[in-house]
Amino acid sequence: MSVTCASCGEPSDGRYCPKCGEERLDPHKLTLWYFVSHTLVSEVADLDGKILRTLRLLLFRPGFLALEYSAGRRKPYVQPLRVLLTAIVVYALSTHGSVGFTLSLPSHPDFKLTTVPAPFPAEKSIGASLYQIDRFQVLTRMYESKQGPVDRAPADVQQRFSGTLNAASTLLTFISIALFATVLYAFFHRRRQLFIENVVFSMLYLSFMLFSLLPVVFVAKSRVTLLLLVSLLVVQVWHVMYLAVALRRFYLPDGPKVIAWPAAGTFAVLLYVLNSFFITAVQFTAGAVAIWML
Numbered sequence: 001m002s003v004t005c006a007s008c009g010e011p012s013d014g015r016y017c018p019k020c021g022e023e024r025l026d027p028h029k030l031t032l033w034y035f036v037s038h039t040l041v042s043e044v045a046d047l048d049g050k051i052l053r054t055l056r057l058l059l060f061r062p063g064f065l066a067l068e069y070s071a072g073r074r075k076p077y078v079q080p081l082r083v084l085l086t087a088i089v090v091y092a093l094s095t096h097g098s099v100g101f102t103l104s105l106p107s108h109p110d111f112k113l114t115t116v117p118a119p120f121p122a123e124k125s126i127g128a129s130l131y132q133i134d135r136f137q138v139l140t141r142m143y144e145s146k147q148g149p150v151d152r153a154p155a156d157v158q159q160r161f162s163g164t165l166n167a168a169s170t171l172l173t174f175i176s177i178a179l180f181a182t183v184l185y186a187f188f189h190r191r192r193q194l195f196i197e198n199v200v201f202s203m204l205y206l207s208f209m210l211f212s213l214l215p216v217v218f219v220a221k222s223r224v225t226l227l228l229l230v231s232l233l234v235v236q237v238w239h240v241m242y243l244a245v246a247l248r249r250f251y252l253p254d255g256p257k258v259i260a261w262p263a264a265g266t267f268a269v270l271l272y273v274l275n276s277f278f279i280t281a282v283q284f285t286a287g288a289v290a291i292w293m294l
Contacts, residue, residue: 013063058208062245062249080207080224087207112135120132126162127140136260142288161294163287164289165290180278183274184202206275243268246267285289
């Protein structure tokens with residue numbers, strides 16, 4: 001018997017609408033028992049399977065998810081954009097702005113590159129936030145020329161500044177991903193001709209960095225200095241090695257090992273530093289935007 005689709009109004013004789021794919025309404029499936037025994041169990045099992053599978057491959061199979069995406073095998077995994085957004089939220093909730101990760105040169109200790117986007121909680125003072133993203137105090141002078149002494153900022157100004165800074169930082173993070181993808185495309189456009197492939201690779205790599213830093217965040221809160229230094233060193237080496245393997249797997253799969261591995265390692269170090277520079281520049285820009293909007 002032909003019925004009308006509830007979503008698009010198209011006549012349909014089968015279980016699914018031939019026009020929009022909506023499943024035919026079955027009163028039996030509207031019972032609480034069916035929802036608990038079929039829909040809920042199925043959805044949770046499928047979601048958990050995707051999450052665990054995606055997270056395991058993201059952390060321990062460098063470049064694999066990017067390869068799967070480029071090959072069109074996307075159904076078994078959480079999509080890259082959702083992975084990135086989840087990583088940003090989880091990382092922000094875990095750190096509460098109390099932990100930041102930077103690179104610096106011993107000869108220039110004030111020049112620091114931020115390796116991952118840092119959150120800025122509302123309770124953090126404007127001076128502390130500006131110092132975190134600008135050790136040369138360019139933003140501090142910019143703020144003081146507009147609002148006065150930074151240590152006398154009223155509570156409402158601090159809240160508005162923090163909210164704008166976090167919003168701008170999150171939005172501009174995608175610009176740093178686009179910049180990183182542009183560099184990848186410039187180096188490897190003959191091997192990966194679609195720009196979106198490089199964007200996906202960049203999103204997954206940043207997601208990996210955020211998730212992999214969570215153990216260090218917990219170590220940092222324990223205030224054991226030696227353990228923190230060791231864990232930081234291990235994770236930063238892991239980041240570079242991960243990137244080298246991912247580059248080798250995604251961009252140089254058919255190259256001779258004697259050439260491909262040194263090339264991947266060299267590119268990994270260069271791209272790691274470049275990515276940190278992009279993130280630093282993005283957060284500096286976010287700080288300038290937050291001051292301008294006060």
